[in-house]
Amino acid sequence: MWRQHLDKLCGSLLLLLLAILLAFQIGDLKADGRVDWWDSLGEITTLLVAASWLCLIVCSRPRGPVTNWLFAGSFLLVFSYSLDLLDEVLSYPDSIRLMSWLESFPAPLGMVLLTFGLLGWHREQLAINRQLQVRELFLRDHQLLDPLTQLYGPLYLQAVLDRELELHRQQQQPLSLLMLDISGFSDYNRRFGIAAGDHFLTQFSELLTHQLRQRDLICRYAGDCFVALLPQTEAATAQVLNRHLQQQLQQWLPEHSIELTGVVLEFSIKHHQLIQNAEAALQLASKELARAKATTAALQVVTV
Numbered sequence: 001m002w003r004q005h006l007d008k009l010c011g012s013l014l015l016l017l018l019a020i021l022l023a024f025q026i027g028d029l030k031a032d033g034r035v036d037w038w039d040s041l042g043e044i045t046t047l048l049v050a051a052s053w054l055c056l057i058v059c060s061r062p063r064g065p066v067t068n069w070l071f072a073g074s075f076l077l078v079f080s081y082s083l084d085l086l087d088e089v090l091s092y093p094d095s096i097r098l099m100s101w102l103e104s105f106p107a108p109l110g111m112v113l114l115t116f117g118l119l120g121w122h123r124e125q126l127a128i129n130r131q132l133q134v135r136e137l138f139l140r141d142h143q144l145l146d147p148l149t150q151l152y153g154p155l156y157l158q159a160v161l162d163r164e165l166e167l168h169r170q171q172q173q174p175l176s177l178l179m180l181d182i183s184g185f186s187d188y189n190r191r192f193g194i195a196a197g198d199h200f201l202t203q204f205s206e207l208l209t210h211q212l213r214q215r216d217l218i219c220r221y222a223g224d225c226f227v228a229l230l231p232q233t234e235a236a237t238a239q240v241l242n243r244h245l246q247q248q249l250q251q252w253l254p255e256h257s258i259e260l261t262g263v264v265l266e267f268s269i270k271h272h273q274l275i276q277n278a279e280a281a282l283q284l285a286s287k288e289l290a291r292a293k294a295t296t297a298a299l300q301v302v303t304v
């Protein structure tokens, strides 16, 4: 997991190194007797705790905005506390205030960023919990769940889509379906092996689960094909979601030529007689997906 954050880690380490070099450039070493060892011990402990937060974040979090907040927050703490510790062994001329600012300002800013990140993490966790609660209702029926990704399978999707189509007709509310295919996945399997492919599918399913809302339903429709059913959603929102997922995937796997091909079916009230049931809708989406792949379009939008 930490490899995903290599760019951030290198950039941050460089910044810290530059600040330390600057401190040695500006400051002079204090004589031994002037070092307050108890104070230093406290500062070393604080620095180690902040550094361990940073390690935990890079080892356990996928790339994304919430991780960026958490990373930036904890890095600023590490930055501030490192310079604070240097302050114990270096003394700076009274006329130069720069080191004092670099020591003092990043810590409170880091706290604020960390708080934003924790709020995001909290929201994410609530969304996952909600998904888990809904899933729990169906756990006894193992046929409905895909054993690898623990997402719903096509049988459950079909049942819910039939119900949603009925509601859509009765209540005339917008409804969209996003079908996504991972292009280049068989190549990924060949290069890295089936186990790595399985891991990829599991991670991708988690990414989908994080990105969608409480009312959305995510299913693994076939091997590398996923469907998100988006009630009360216009096609434009589904397109934004698709774009967002594309970006996440590019960041996550920049070195592999894996891409998403998507189809958005927007069920319009006017044309609803064209699509009678879930089976017909899924067949149409599969057909449009094949067409999008043939024309190398990233996304096909169809109103039915």
Ligand SMILES: Nc1nc2c(ncn2[C@@H]2O[C@H](COP(=O)(O)OP(=O)(O)OP(=O)(O)O)[C@@H](O)[C@H]2O)c(=O)[nH]1
Residues within 6 Å of the ligand: 148, 181, 182, 183, 184, 185, 186, 187, 189, 193, 194, 195, 196, 197, 198, 201, 222, 223, 224, 293
């Ligand atoms: N690791 C792994 N691979 C799977 C699983 N289910 C299906 N696959 C593989 O997924 C691939 C799906 O085939 P394709 O849709 O032709 O793969 P693709 O390379 O993405 O081809 P295009 O979508 O046409 O670009 C096949 O290589 C399957 O072996 C699974 O559970 N785990």
